[in-house]
Amino acid sequence: MQMRVSDEDRERTAQQLQHAFSEGRLNQLELEDRLEIALTAKTYGDLLGLVTDLPAEHAPPVPEVVELDSKNGNIKRSGDWSVPRRMRVTSKYGSVELDLSEAVIAHSVVEIELALDYGSAKIILPEGASVNVDAFRSDWGRTATSEVPGRPRPGHLSVVVSGKTKYGGLTVRYPRKRWFTH
Numbered sequence: 001m002q003m004r005v006s007d008e009d010r011e012r013t014a015q016q017l018q019h020a021f022s023e024g025r026l027n028q029l030e031l032e033d034r035l036e037i038a039l040t041a042k043t044y045g046d047l048l049g050l051v052t053d054l055p056a057e058h059a060p061p062v063p064e065v066v067e068l069d070s071k072n073g074n075i076k077r078s079g080d081w082s083v084p085r086r087m088r089v090t091s092k093y094g095s096v097e098l099d100l101s102e103a104v105i106a107h108s109v110v111e112i113e114l115a116l117d118y119g120s121a122k123i124i125l126p127e128g129a130s131v132n133v134d135a136f137r138s139d140w141g142r143t144a145t146s147e148v149p150g151r152p153r154p155g156h157l158s159v160v161v162s163g164k165t166k167y168g169g170l171t172v173r174y175p176r177k178r179w180f181t182h
Contacts, residue, residue, distance in 0.1 A: 004042060004043055005041055005042065005043060005046070005047060009047060010038055010039055010041055010047070013038045013041070013047045013050060013051065014035055014039060017031060017034050017035055017038060017050065017051070018031070018035075020051075020054050025054060025055075034050045037049075037050055038050055044063065063084055064084060064086065065084060065085070065086045065088065066086075066087050066088070067087075067088045067089075068087065068088070068089045068090070068096075069091075070090070070091045070092070070094050071091075071092045071093065072092070072094060073094050074091075074094040074095045074096070074097070074119075075089060075091055075094060075095075075097070076097045076098075076099075077097070077098050077099065077103075078097070078099035078102070078124075079102055079103075080102055080104065081103050081104070082103065083100055083103045083104065083105045083106075083107075083110055084110075085107045085109075085110060085111065086110070086111045086112075086113070087112045087113065088113045088115070089112065089113070089114050089115070089121070089163075090115040090116075091115075091117070091119050092117045092118065092119075093117065093118050093119060094119050095119040095121065095122070096116065096122070097121070097122045097123075097124075098112065098121070098123045098124070099123075099124040100123070100124060100125050100126060100159075101124050101127075101174070102126075103126075105126075105157055108157065109157075109158045109159075109160065110157065110158075110159050110160070111159075112159060112160070112161045112162070112163075113161075113162050113163045114136065114161065114162070114163035114164070114170070115163050115164065116163070116164070116166070116168050117165070117166050117167070117168075118166065118167050118168065119165070119168045120169045120170065120171070121165070121169075121171070122170075122171045122173075123159070123161065123170070123172045123173075124173060124174065124175055125157065125159060125173070126174075126175075127175070128153065128156040128157070129148065129156055129157035129158065129159060130148060130149045130150060130151055130156065130157070130159070131146055131148045131149075131150060131158075131159045131160075131161060131172045132150055132152075132158070132159070132160045133150070133161045133170060134150075135160070135161070135163070136161050136162060136163055136164065136170055137163075137165075138164065138166075138168065138170070139165070139167070140166060140167045142169035143169065144169070144170040144171075144172065145169065145170065145171045145172070146171075146172040146173070147172065147173040147174065148172050148173060148174060
């Protein structure tokens with residue numbers, strides 16, 4: 001994650017490292033090395049690298065809002081990643097693919113705001129999730145295509161997509177079924 005961290009984020013990670021030391025998960029030298037890095041960290045990626053081998057409760061919190069921005073490249077998130085409560089995704093010429101099917105999602109509602117000029121977006125949701133795409137607009141491309149129910153379902157993730165694209169579109173679906181033969 002390239003988002004810059006605050007002093008509070010650094011301090012929180014330092015406390016998590018000290019807690020891991022008190023539990024016997026880190027020795028004195030490991031604690032000192034990691035604390036030095038934590039207190040000088042610039043991005044969330046720097047902090048995450050310090051706690052990836054510790055139990056999840058020692059990981060730095062996911063920021064409330066994450067902004068992803070690309071002028072020419074594609075934006076893609078997939079696999080095991082932490083989804084924030086709100087995402088703002090801006091892409092001038094590239095496409096966007098957000099695969100939430102294997103992600104860690106701590107919120108019952110996730111808001112995704114898309115600002116696309118010449119690209120399209122694909123959002124893959126975990127089974128059972130719902131999506132509201134009513135606030136997404138396309139000037140010249142196709143409008144939002146969703147294979148996912150639009151009405152929120154109790155106990156399941158609900159995603160709200162807003163924003164617009166000038167020449168692209170939006171597709172929302174569940175993961176494709178994989179058929180294996182033996």
